Amino acid sequence: MTEAEQATGMPEGADGAGEATAGENSAAKGKRRIGVLVSVAAFAYLLDLLSKLLVVAKLEHHDPIQVFGTWLQFNVIRNRGAAFGIGEAMTIVFTVIATAVIVVIARLARKLYSLPWAIALGLLLGGAFGNLTDRLFRSPGGFEGGVVDFIAPAHFAVFNLADSAIVCGGFLIVILSFRGLDPDGTVHTDD
Template sequence: MLVLAADQFAKHLALENLPYQEPVHVLGDFLIFYLTRNPGAAFSLGEGVTWIFTIALAAVALVIVYLAVTRVSSRLWAVALGLLLGGVLGNLTDRVLREPGFPVGHVVDFINTPWMMPAIYNVADIFIVTMMIGVALLVLVGLHLDGTRERRGAESDAPSGDEQSDAEASGQTKD
């Protein structure tokens, strides 16, 4: 909920204080605020099918909540999915509550970093992208939703029953 609140508060401040579609150079060309409303997805793709993004965001939010309730017992997964959920809910809130109305509201974007990418984004987008990278890393290191780690290597490398029990007791196999 903290990510959702931060995203909506930042969007509120942007709407109240920034001129519409005029660049405000905060740190030269490193950070520019540029208030706009995005009816589509990234780079304004799919402007005519905004309602599909609303359905997709709602589906993603439901899957995250389902996984959190039924399968996640790893702290790292809980944090990553919780922050991802906050970002998803931030943009879903815009799709549901902002003009031109339910379920085709436009997402408020205002952060521009032209040195990094030619896009204008918001706080929710930052959490969505960074947490998707975090999820990919958790998968790559073999950490399962329940906190167990995927075994790598041949069976001969696996610890014996006593070594495995010692490792589990010391918390080395769970997050």
């Protein structure tokens, strides 16, 4: 059952329209979802990129800025590892993983008819591109650059907006999977 069928309660094409109309609707619906994926990815990427450019220019090599007392600060660090600074010697591996995520999303996009999946995958794609850009172009460069992290909640890891997009996209994918919604817009139930 597609999202359209869920919304209307009728199977596609049951309104008396021929098969050509249903096929045309599927093609148009698919293009629109890819557009949503690309738009969300571009927005997440640009927001991450602009925030990093700003904090590097204004905050790096300065004392942390307290946003909400000691609960939330902006403190610029260069993270060559994964979350919590784990795996700093494995920067190239994280670059390969980010590249693989981008390739998988590009392959999934061909069959993407679900708006929630388009948003989730767009968040993942934008976040992956944001951190990959740092790994490629920030010092020392060549797949080993340090990711700029600056959001520092008390008693938690320092992260950036790309990390937030990745986590939100991943969380949304988990919810969609539990609800049985597939990227192609069909709904499956585990009976």
